[in-house]
Amino acid sequence: MLLIDCPYCGARPELEFVYGGQAHVARPRNPAECSDEQWADFLYWRDNSRGVHAERWRHTHGCGQFFNALRDTTNDHFLATYRVGEAAPALERVARPRT
Amino acid sequence: MQRFSGFSLLRRGLSGHRDWQPQWRKPEPKAAYDAIIVGGGGHGLGAAYYLAKEHNLRNVAVLEKGWIGGGNTGRNTTIIRSNYLRDESAALYDHALKMWEGLSQDLNYNVMFSQRGVMMLAHTVHDVQVFKRHVHANRANRVDNQWLTCEEARAVCPLLRTDDIRYPVLGAAFQSRGGTARHDAVAWGYARAADALGVDIIENCEVTGIRRDANGAVQALETARGLIQARKVGVCAAGHSSVILKMAGVRLPLESYPLQALVSEPVKPIFPCVVMSNTIHAYISQSDKGELVIGAGTDAYTSYTQRGGLHVTSHALEAICELFPMFRRMRMLRSWGGIVDVSPDRSPIIAKTPVPGLYVNCGWGTGGFKATPGSAHLFAWTIAHDRPHAINAPFTIERFRDGRLIDEAAAAAVAH
Numbered sequence: 029m030l031l032i033d034c035p036y037c038g039a040r041p042e043l044e045f046v047y048g049g050q051a052h053v054a055r056p057r058n059p060a061e062c063s064d065e066q067w068a069d070f071l072y073w074r075d076n077s078r079g080v081h082a083e084r085w086r087h088t089h090g091c092g093q094f095f096n097a098l099r100d101t102t103n104d105h106f107l108a109t110y111r112v113g114e115a116a117p118a119l120e121r122v123a124r125p126r127t
Numbered sequence: 128m129q130r131f132s133g134f135s136l137l138r139r140g141l142s143g144h145r146d147w148q149p150q151w152r153k154p155e156p157k158a159a160y161d162a163i164i165v166g167g168g169g170h171g172l173g174a175a176y177y178l179a180k181e182h183n184l185r186n187v188a189v190l191e192k193g194w195i196g197g198g199n200t201g202r203n204t205t206i207i208r209s210n211y212l213r214d215e216s217a218a219l220y221d222h223a224l225k226m227w228e229g230l231s232q233d234l235n236y237n238v239m240f241s242q243r244g245v246m247m248l249a250h251t252v253h254d255v256q257v258f259k260r261h262v263h264a265n266r267a268n269r270v271d272n273q274w275l276t277c278e279e280a281r282a283v284c285p286l287l288r289t290d291d292i293r294y295p296v297l298g299a300a301f302q303s304r305g306g307t308a309r310h311d312a313v314a315w316g317y318a319r320a321a322d323a324l325g326v327d328i329i330e331n332c333e334v335t336g337i338r339r340d341a342n343g344a345v346q347a348l349e350t351a352r353g354l355i356q357a358r359k360v361g362v363c364a365a366g367h368s369s370v371i372l373k374m375a376g377v378r379l380p381l382e383s384y385p386l387q388a389l390v391s392e393p394v395k396p397i398f399p400c401v402v403m404s405n406t407i408h409a410y411i412s413q414s415d416k417g418e419l420v421i422g423a424g425t426d427a428y429t430s431y432t433q434r435g436g437l438h439v440t441s442h443a444l445e446a447i448c449e450l451f452p453m454f455r456r457m458r459m460l461r462s463w464g465g466i467v468d469v470s471p472d473r474s475p476i477i478a479k480t481p482v483p484g485l486y487v488n489c490g491w492g493t494g495g496f497k498a499t500p501g502s503a504h505l506f507a508w509t510i511a512h513d514r515p516h517a518i519n520a521p522f523t524i525e526r527f528r529d530g531r532l533i534d535e536a537a538a539a540a541v542a543h
């Protein structure tokens with residue numbers, strides 16, 4: 029089970045959280061003006077990164093807040109968690125994961 | 128190829144089984160092939176076999192980054208059925224099921240296909256309605272599937288506890304042509320048969336790049352064992368499909384998740400069929416070795432680690448113990464994970480890509496073992512003809528853009 033560092037509450041077990049998929053996928057402001065490609069891209073296309081992945085989590089059974097995280101999908105180590113509205117931290121400034 | 132038969136077994140038995148040849152060669156990669164399949168699972172090895180057998184393409188290679196069958200083909204719980212809801216899916220999965228019925232003969236390799244029946248339990252009114260809808264839809268597509276009352280379900284599987292549980296069993300859908308097969312034998316059987324037709328099976332050969340010509344068409348693959356030319360490349364890489372397609376600049380509507388399974392210590396034959404429960408989330412059968420084979424759910428998050436959380440497997444075991452209290456004292460022997468490529472509508476993609484010469488067979492997610500022969504056969508057809516066969520024509524990448532989804536989310540016998 030993952031140990032996830034909620035930016036509001038600190039480290040808690042994964043069971044307290046709900047995963048929210050890839051982060052920073054913005055809903056087009058005016059869907060009627062989107063092409064089919066743009067709309068499908070928003071709905072279905074994802075990076076599915078092998079490596080660093082920016083993703084949303086919600087601390088459902090805790091503070092209830094949404095936040096974002098950077099996680100390495102090759103070893104599941106979290107590199108950083110950050111609040112909604114903040115940009116993803118630059119990777120040099122992020123602590124190296126334990127290996 | 129040394130053919131297997133009762134007689135050949137007996138004859139070699141008399142000499143202590145010492146004069147069997149290796150079942151496939153270990154060739155060095157050639158500089159160029161007419162077609163290359165990336166991924167040595169059942170789907171990839173099968174596609175190479177059908178390219179050689181049915182389309183007479185003999186200069187074919189399968190490139191596998193590890194060992195053949197080491198991906199999801201060797202990690203799955205081997206459940207085979209074809210009672211899917213949509214017409215497109217019923218046609219696809221039943222094409223595969225019909226091929227399973229003759230596969231051991233065709234390959235001269237016992238894949239231990241066993242039509243012991245697959246039972247899908249209904250625990251809620253909603254389950255009952257959904258499964259009955261499936262039974263009717265399947266009947267319209269001439270796919271066998273029947274509704275069993277609770278008593279009838281217990282008659283098929285006497286170990287099943289239906290009352291006195293948190294979600295009592297209200298009935299079940301049962302496909303008697305469904306069952307299981309030996310997963311390793313599927314990989315090995317296809318490898319041996321493909322090799323006999325001249326296909327080069329090259330292990331420890333990770334594909335790291337895709338080179339394209341001035342027109343954007345596929346030209347060659349960069350691999351751990353050097354550059355290999357090919358004008359046709361078919362990718363069957365399950366959870367790694369999006370990683371490989373990205374090498375050619377193609378993004379896919381897929382996400383990769385860990386999916387786990389586990390087996391118990393082996394016991395005498397006790398379990399007559401396959402039982403799956405969506406609502407309380409578990410599935411179980413007994414292998415011919417005697418192990419109970421139990422499937423768990425996917426983890427919540429995307430990952431490439433081939434391992435998942437312990438709470439996911441313990442959840443599946445709790446459900447099994449509730450349905451089959453006599454298994455409470457069984458000990459689990461091994462558990463493992465595989466990386467499954469989940470598509471938004473839970474249906475696969477067997478299609479051409481925007482890159483000329485590049486084909487993809489992916490998105491099988493948690494349920495592609497059952498489709499192995501059919502998928503391989505249709506993928507070979509698509510590569511050979513450079514257009515899809517009628518059965519896989521709806522399973523394109525573009526269907527997500529065009530809104531022509533083939534929604535099988537409810538049909539996945541367990542919710543992943």
Ligand SMILES: Cc1cc2nc3c(=O)[nH]c(=O)nc-3n(C[C@H](O)[C@H](O)[C@H](O)COP(=O)(O)OP(=O)(O)OC[C@H]3O[C@@H](n4cnc5c(N)ncnc54)[C@H](O)[C@@H]3O)c2cc1C
Pocket residue numbers: 165166167168169170171190191192193194195196197198199200201202203204205206207332333334335363364365366367371386387388422463464465466467491492493494495496497498
């Ligand atoms: C725990 C579990 C239980 C399952 N249970 C069932 C079930 O009961 N019924 C069912 O129908 N399905 C089930 N599935 C799904 C099923 O296993 C898969 O859909 C199916 O086996 C996929 O076959 P494949 O040949 O496409 O992929 P795989 O067997 O995974 O083969 C893909 C191969 O590609 C190779 N590869 C990846 N990247 C590269 C690269 N860069 N270069 C070269 N090679 C590469 C991999 O090493 C791998 O061997 C289950 C899956 C899991 C994990």
Ligand SMILES: [Zn+2]
Pocket residue numbers: 034035036037038087090091092093
């Ligand atoms: Zn919190």
